[in-house]
Amino acid sequence: MREALKNLVRYWRLYLLTLVLGIGGSFQLGMHVSIMASPAEHIQSFVNQTWLRRYEVPVSDSTNMLIWSFIVSVFSLGGWIGAIHSGSLPVTYGRKKVLLFNNIVALVAAVLMVVSPMAKSFEMILLGRFLYGYNAGLGWNVQLMYLGESSPKKLRGFLTITINIFSSLGKVTGQIAGIKELMGTEDMWPWLMALGGLPAILQFVTLLFFPETPRYLYIDKGDTEGCRKALHWLWQEDDLQMEMDEMGKERASMQGQNVKTIWDVLTSRCVRWQLLVLVIPCAGVQFCGFNAIYFYAFDIFREAGVAEDKMHYLSIGIGTTDLITIILCSLLIDRAGRKMLMGYGYLLMGVIMSILIVMLSIKDLYSWVPYANIALIFSVVCVYGLGPSGIASILPADIFLQAWRPSAYVINGSVNWLSLFLIGMFFPFLVDGLGQFCFLIFVAYCLFSAVFVLYFIPETKGKGMVEIMEDFNKLNYKNRGTDTEKADFVMATKF
Numbered sequence: 001m002r003e004a005l006k007n008l009v010r011y012w013r014l015y016l017l018t019l020v021l022g023i024g025g026s027f028q029l030g031m032h033v034s035i036m037a038s039p040a041e042h043i044q045s046f047v048n049q050t051w052l053r054r055y056e057v058p059v060s061d062s063t064n065m066l067i068w069s070f071i072v073s074v075f076s077l078g079g080w081i082g083a084i085h086s087g088s089l090p091v092t093y094g095r096k097k098v099l100l101f102n103n104i105v106a107l108v109a110a111v112l113m114v115v116s117p118m119a120k121s122f123e124m125i126l127l128g129r130f131l132y133g134y135n136a137g138l139g140w141n142v143q144l145m146y147l148g149e150s151s152p153k154k155l156r157g158f159l160t161i162t163i164n165i166f167s168s169l170g171k172v173t174g175q176i177a178g179i180k181e182l183m184g185t186e187d188m189w190p191w192l193m194a195l196g197g198l199p200a201i202l203q204f205v206t207l208l209f210f211p212e213t214p215r216y217l218y219i220d221k222g223d224t225e226g227c228r229k230a231l232h233w234l235w236q237e238d239d240l241q242m243e244m245d246e247m248g249k250e251r252a253s254m255q256g257q258n259v260k261t262i263w264d265v266l267t268s269r270c271v272r273w274q275l276l277v278l279v280i281p282c283a284g285v286q287f288c289g290f291n292a293i294y295f296y297a298f299d300i301f302r303e304a305g306v307a308e309d310k311m312h313y314l315s316i317g318i319g320t321t322d323l324i325t326i327i328l329c330s331l332l333i334d335r336a337g338r339k340m341l342m343g344y345g346y347l348l349m350g351v352i353m354s355i356l357i358v359m360l361s362i363k364d365l366y367s368w369v370p371y372a373n374i375a376l377i378f379s380v381v382c383v384y385g386l387g388p389s390g391i392a393s394i395l396p397a398d399i400f401l402q403a404w405r406p407s408a409y410v411i412n413g414s415v416n417w418l419s420l421f422l423i424g425m426f427f428p429f430l431v432d433g434l435g436q437f438c439f440l441i442f443v444a445y446c447l448f449s450a451v452f453v454l455y456f457i458p459e460t461k462g463k464g465m466v467e468i469m470e471d472f473n474k475l476n477y478k479n480r481g482t483d484t485e486k487a488d489f490v491m492a493t494k495f
Helices: 002-010 012-023 026-034 040-055 061-085 089-093 095-119 123-150 156-160 162-177 189-207 214-220 224-235 241-253 262-267 269-288 290-303 308-336 338-361 369-386 388-399 405-456 465-476 482-493
Strands: none
Touching (some): 012 189, 026 162, 026 189, 061 123, 061 405, 089 095, 123 162, 123 189, 123 405, 156 308, 162 189, 162 308, 224 241, 241 465, 262 269, 269 338, 269 405, 290 405, 308 338, 308 388, 338 405, 369 388, 388 405
16 A cells, blocks of 8 residues: 555656546547437438438438448548558657647547538538547557556556546546437537547647657657656656666667568567467457447347436446446556456456357346346446456557557557447347347357467566567467577567
């Protein structure tokens, strides 16, 4: 307890930076994912009115639904483009400048949302959603870089996982702001859609007072003095030699090379297992079924006899549960470790969803079964928040060195956003075709990921970047001799 209080006092500026990064970063993603449920009918009505004014005929139901679906899904496409740019922009201009620019993108999107009814243009909503997606995709990856490169290794897990805490907080905020008693009305929906402008302004103003990431200053720019000043300002420590020496080793191992490309990450033997970790249990987390269960929850609530006007409030309960469990995960991660939380989390999710499939099959036989299904949904949410959700976000920051990290984040973000797009587009068709058995796909993914994590991934808790790299080299070069291993490692990591 005394040590925790001491860290709280010493690293208060680092915690404040975490708050600034979160409120204008992953908070935006969570809010824009959940905020679309409330204004759906108002936006579709606006599209119909605009179409009637232009063409003097009402829009057909199929066309209206197609436009609405594209308004929802274009957010994922924008996120994908933002994730792609998160590889080159932070390397060229630095993490801080990119986030400042990213806030301007969110402000432009907010203005488009407010102006769209006055301009009688639903195309502005489409463009605004795309820009919001771009802001979220770019901001998520750069926020991860900023946190991972500014934190001491003893706090790296806790601080990096806050990205999921702010994402869940954003979801709950979007759900609450969208209720009819607040902003979920026909008059207020443009301002609801423009809500993302407020955290963008807040981050833009406050981030100006914080330094660039220390690792970027030293390893990428060679600014030793600037790195030392940034570390001292953030950590309030005078003895920084150990951290400087570790960064010096990493910089020396990469001397003379350029930042690695996406092709390098995909083809280099020295990061082969890191890539598998990145793609299977981390970037592929969308296939664990959490978002699908989130979508399917309303049908289960309906089966349980929950009134239609109460379902929105019950969904707030799901979002709140997700937020609480991720906060608990942040407190456990540097004690329990990444491997156990993610591996056993996936395993439990697979088991619970297997039970859910059975219970959905017999939901009409007993009156208590629908309520048990609600309990199972909340159980999946709890396990997801305690393990896979948070670890999937922070593990990429642990397993890649500085030169590889930007391209690794591009791959991570691309797989994640495209997976989200696929789930959003095709899950309704899976439900129609397979019913409750559609969850077998997610069960298979969870069980496979659990085995992969528990049996193959080395623990990264409390280790420096070079130590983690050495652990993975035992997997990357397990069939090769020691001399060959060292030679290949030098060739793969030198600049």
